[in-house]
Amino acid sequence: MTLEAASLELGGWARWHSADLPLRVGVSSCLLGEEVRFDGGHARDRFVTDTLGQWFEFVPVCPEMEIGMGTPRPTVRLQEGHGIRLVAPSTGEDFTERMLTFAEAKIAELSRLDLDGYILKKSSPSCGMERIRVYRDNMPSRRNESGLFASRLLERWSTLPVEEDGRLNDSLLRENFIERVFSRNRWRGLVRRGLSRPRLVLFHTAHKLLLRAHNEAAYRRLGQLVGSAGTIPDRQLFATYEAEFQTALQTMATPQKHSNVLYHALGYLKRALDPIEKREILTAIEDYRKRLLPLVVPLTLLRYNIRRHSVEYLAGQLYFDPHPKELMLRNHA
Ligand code: SF4
Structure with missing residues (x-):
């Protein structure tokens, strides 16, 4: 393949x-x-x-x-x-x-x-x-x-x-490990293409929901760090970002944290969905949180609606596809 x-x-x-x-x-x-x-x-x-x-x-x-x-x-x-x-x-x-x-x-x-x-x-x-x-x-x-x-x-x-x-x-450990491997590889790719402040902003933006699913506090610190670009030397900015990014992903993403991210994503769709569609997704998120459904179920519903309603910010989030679906890492309840 x-x-x-x-x-x-x-x-x-x-x-x-x-x-x-x-x-x-x-x-x-x-x-x-x-x-x-x-x-x-x-x-x-x-x-x-x-x-x-x-x-x-x-x-x-x-x-x-x-x-x-x-x-x-x-x-x-x-x-x-x-x-x-x-x-x-x-x-x-x-x-x-x-x-x-x-x-x-x-x-x-x-x-x-x-x-x-x-x-x-x-x-x-x-x-x-x-x-x-x-x-x-x-x-x-x-x-x-x-x-x-x-x-x-x-x-x-x-x-x-x-x-x-x-x-x-x-x-959970398996997905966490593989997600970190893919994330580290993306960072290496960024370094290879040449780090710059605009590219760091793009990288950080694409990883926002992924980071939130792991470590909300680190997500905020990284956001402040990226926002402070220009006040600290680039070299220091990139090195600090890399270390903090890798460390943030070491914190396990749990069903509770995933659910918070899913609710947050649903917020972007609330005006576009009718009450029945919204209820369907809410039920899927709650069932996932209670471990009655695998994560892939609410994710699939959200992805469908992100495409259908062209929600640009969410469409750019790696959270929805951080690794190949063939690995089936999100298919367990
Ligand atoms: S790689 Fe070699 S040293 Fe390590 S566990 Fe296997 S056999 Fe032992």
């Missing part, structure tokens, strides 16, 4: 997407089916390979292979020592320094590739994003650490959209 083939009529993601700027996402190699696990096996994730693989260009990374541990290899785990150590309990070999040195160099290399996101393998003492067991005196002492490579990635690149395979089974 080509990206252009999925182009939408409203001002959706495809209008902003450049075919020459692929959605580039780092991934734990074993999730792609590469046989790099300690036992020579893989951990292929079909959603990652078969669904996301249609849209994302993956950059595979297996930290344990890349520090020369080979396969098959003894299992490793996190241990308390001088800080958190990465150790093979069967041999006592300590891989901490090698892994940390590798992580610094790899993250610098990945930064140059300017990734749009990263998918980590859950439960791995190297790649796991959270809840990795840490041992003390051969006993599990606590959970809630990240794997050693993952912890450096999260620390050094705090605005990068990062998820792990297990969490991608959660519909």
